[in-house]
Amino acid sequence: MSLSPNIAGSKITIAQRWQKLYRTIYHTFLKSDFTHKDDYAQDLAQLNARVTELETKITTELTKIQIGLSTHIHTAPQAPAGALPTTPPPAPPYTSGFSPTKPVIHKDTFLEQKDALLQATGPALAPLGDGISPEAQIASLQSKQDIGLS
Numbered sequence: 129m130s131l132s133p134n135i136a137g138s139k140i141t142i143a144q145r146w147q148k149l150y151r152t153i154y155h156t157f158l159k160s161d162f163t164h165k166d167d168y169a170q171d172l173a174q175l176n177a178r179v180t181e182l183e184t185k186i187t188t189e190l191t192k193i194q195i196g197l198s199t200h201i202h203t204a205p206q207a208p209a210g211a212l213p214t215t216p217p218p219a220p221p222y223t224s225g226f227s228p229t230k231p232v233i234h235k236d237t238f239l240e241q242k243d244a245l246l247q248a249t250g251p252a253l254a255p256l257g258d259g260i261s262p263e264a265q266i267a268s269l270q271s272k273q274d275i276g277l278s
Contacts, residue, residue, distance in 0.1 A: 144249075151246035159243060169234045176231040183228045190224045 147246075148249050148251065151249050154246055155243060159239070165234075165236070165239075172232055172234050179229060180231070183226075186226060187228070190226055194224070
């Protein structure tokens, strides 16, 4: 019993064939489903809303601090009347270094790059049989005919 001449080629390229087949399946069915894009976009929107809420609270607090600094007074003890308000020496105006951030916008950069990489692998072929048994030979011929190679 001799081995078929296409065993070596079939065994070497089987991984490539599976990768090309996976590329077709990924592009057709799994591209959006496995990445859960809608869930991710919703999470991103919720995080952006929380960041906006926190930035609003920070801005409000910084405004209160600025108003407090600009209206700050000291009381000086005076005899016999008790205490008189005095203003402190003028200080430079308080300016906050805080600036709101921009919201994060969802992009499909990695998803599109991965899809383009898989698309560049060429047409998908199912792995061929080893060619030893008559069933394997028939399966190999049938799979080539199904995709138009023979």
